[in-house]
Amino acid sequence: METYVEMVHRRLDDRHHNILGNLDQLGDWHLRFTVRIFGDCLDEEKRKELLGNYTEYWTESELREFVRNFLPAYAEYAVAELLEKKKDGERFDPPHLTQEEYQEMAVREKWPRIASHLEHMTPLQLRREIAKAGLLFSPYMLSDPGFNEGVLEFALYFDLLDRLAKLSPEELRKVAGEIAPMVDRAVSARTPGDCEADLRRIRECAGRASGVLADPETLLGPEMERYPRETPPGWKVRELRNTLKTMTLKDLRLSALVNLDLLTTEETRAIVSPFVSRYPSFFEIPGNGLRELILAVAEGVNDRAITFFFERYPVGRMAMTPAVSYLVWKLMPEEEKIARLREDNAKMDQAMMSRHLARYLLSSTTAELSDVGKQISLLMDDRFSSTHGLILKSAVGGPQGDGVPRLYDEVTIHSLRMASRQGEEKEERFRRIREKIADAAGIAVPCDKMEGGS
Numbered sequence: 001m002e003t004y005v006e007m008v009h010r011r012l013d014d015r016h017h018n019i020l021g022n023l024d025q026l027g028d029w030h031l032r033f034t035v036r037i038f039g040d041c042l043d044e045e046k047r048k049e050l051l052g053n054y055t056e057y058w059t060e061s062e063l064r065e066f067v068r069n070f071l072p073a074y075a076e077y078a079v080a081e082l083l084e085k086k087k088d089g090e091r092f093d094p095p096h097l098t099q100e101e102y103q104e105m106a107v108r109e110k111w112p113r114i115a116s117h118l119e120h121m122t123p124l125q126l127r128r129e130i131a132k133a134g135l136l137f138s139p140y141m142l143s144d145p146g147f148n149e150g151v152l153e154f155a156l157y158f159d160l161l162d163r164l165a166k167l168s169p170e171e172l173r174k175v176a177g178e179i180a181p182m183v184d185r186a187v188s189a190r191t192p193g194d195c196e197a198d199l200r201r202i203r204e205c206a207g208r209a210s211g212v213l214a215d216p217e218t219l220l221g222p223e224m225e226r227y228p229r230e231t232p233p234g235w236k237v238r239e240l241r242n243t244l245k246t247m248t249l250k251d252l253r254l255s256a257l258v259n260l261d262l263l264t265t266e267e268t269r270a271i272v273s274p275f276v277s278r279y280p281s282f283f284e285i286p287g288n289g290l291r292e293l294i295l296a297v298a299e300g301v302n303d304r305a306i307t308f309f310f311e312r313y314p315v316g317r318m319a320m321t322p323a324v325s326y327l328v329w330k331l332m333p334e335e336e337k338i339a340r341l342r343e344d345n346a347k348m349d350q351a352m353m354s355r356h357l358a359r360y361l362l363s364s365t366t367a368e369l370s371d372v373g374k375q376i377s378l379l380m381d382d383r384f385s386s387t388h389g390l391i392l393k394s395a396v397g398g399p400q401g402d403g404v405p406r407l408y409d410e411v412t413i414h415s416l417r418m419a420s421r422q423g424e425e426k427e428e429r430f431r432r433i434r435e436k437i438a439d440a441a442g443i444a445v446p447c448d449k450m451e452g453g454s
Contacts, residue, residue: 003090004086004090005082005083005086005090008082009079009082012075012078012079012082013075016071016072016075019034019067019071020068020071023064023067023068024064026064026067027060028060028063029224031060031063031064031067032056032063032224032226033152033153033224034067035051035054035056035063035066035067035070036152036153037103037149037152038070038071038074038078039051040099040103040128040148040152041074041078041098041099041100041102041103042074042077042099043099043122043124044124046077050070050073050074050077051070054066054070055232056226056227057226057231057232057235057239059239059242078098078100081098081099081100082098082100085097085098092113093113093116093117093120094113094114094117094120094121094125095117095120095121097113099125102125102128102129102148103148103149104145104148105145105148106142106143106144106145106147107132107133107136107141107142107143107144107147107183108142108143108183108187110129111129111179111180111183111184112180112184114126114129114176114180115176115177115180115181115184118173118176118177119173121173121176123169123172126169126172126173126175126176127161127164127165127167127172128161129176130160130164130172130175130176130179130206130209130210131151131157131158131160131161131164131206131210132147132148132151132157133179133183133202133203133205133206134156134157134160134202134203134206134207134210134212134216135151135154135156135157135160135203135216135220136186136199136202136203137199137203137217138196138199139186139189139192139195139196139199142183142186142187142195153223153224154220154221154223154225155221155225155226155227155228155229155326156216156219156220156221156327158227158228159210159212159219159326159327160206160207160210160212160216163210163211163212164209164210166211167209171209172209175205175206175209178205179202179205179206182198182201182202182205183198183202185198186198186199186202200215203215203216203217212327212331213331214330214331218330219326219327219330221315221326229323229325229326230323230325231303234302236298236302236303237295237298237299237302240294240295240298241295244291244294244295249286249287249290252287252290252291252294253282253283253290254376254379254380255290255294256282256285256290256293256294257379257380258306258376258379259293259294259297259298260272260297261306261355261379262297262301262304262305262306263297263301263352264347264348264349264351264352265349265351265352266349267300267301270300271296271297271300271301272293272296272297275289275292275293275296276293303322303323304319304320305372306372306375306376307369307370307371307372307375309356309359310359310366310369310370310415311370312341312344313341313415313416313418313419314419315329316328316329316330316332316337316340318340318341318344319344319348319356320344320347320348321340321343321344321347324340334416334417337416338412338413338416341412341416342409342412345405345408345409345412348408350392350404350405351388351392353404353405353407353408354388354389354391354392354404355384355388356408357388357391357404357407357408357411357437357441358378358384358387358388358391359375359378359384360411360430360433360434360437361387361391361434361437361438361443361445361446362378362381362383362384362387362446363375365427365430366418366426366427366430383446387443387446390441390442390443391404391437391440391441391443392404394440394441394442394443403440407436407437407440410436411433411436411437414429414432414433414436415433417429418430418433
């Protein structure tokens, strides 16, 4: 009969060969998730050694090559840890648990062991368990052995993990000592309502320890968002240069139009004019000229994107100025958010504001405002140029010719408040914003059904 160590050793080998055998079929999402799962089972020293300069911003081929080399090193580490932890027999309490065993154990099974052996828990493992406790959103998660891997899909887990690094080992043990009895109460709760109340207290405790004075459930964010959220310096240009090599002339022209839409009139004169002046018209610029133009824009105005004019409201990703950290933005009072948004607005000119306002009018839902494909398609829609031209012309009035900035400021404040709403209430607020823009410009709200563009 196999011993426990032999059984786990064989399972680790089978898993290793299975992943390597299917590595070429794994896409970006699965490659990054694979590193997250195994990286969450490494100690501090091995993380530095095995992850090195790894970044989730690598291309898919770079990620695949990294995983190909990382997996054998991780498998060797996992087997060595298994043999070390079980050298005195099959014991399943700290300090004899492997990090994979922590990851595989359900919350209700794991936390009583943690509470009884706090002095044997490493600071890193305590940080992991406290951060995961901050993501206990539903009663079923207490019994779900897949919960520990599931939280790795969310950047919030890594936010909490990093923030907990400022706590001393004694402080971490104290927080874990506070969470443990709350987990026990949640497991023993007689009704779902009682359990959910206990889970909320657990999340609040983990949040406070991390310096997050809000229920982490309100800060979750999208699945498999790259972490850290801030793009490494120069990375956008690096990736763009590789992408441009594979693009057709038609795609290059569309990409150039997208990049031009990110510029103010003055930036267009400074960056684009030297390129356009070499050719009779934009549509006669050859492929290499378009590549040079696109790269010049990207290098000149780094970290802008066609949907940031709207995405800044829910996540603080500014259109013109440096992004605000996701958690900082979520916890920031409204008046401070408005001040940051107005700083962002001040970097725009009226032509850019008019383009953004036209995007509101030509998008039928808030989802379309953050839909990259939809916003790019507007560049080829005749209505887009005519609408932002009408807005610029009609709304420019005022004592100082400040009609567009005043309208944009109103839309900014209404959009910020709209971003915190859900469902029909959010869409109703969006409809009112569209009506306000149309009224100020003296035009009708466009029909929601998209007509064919040219």
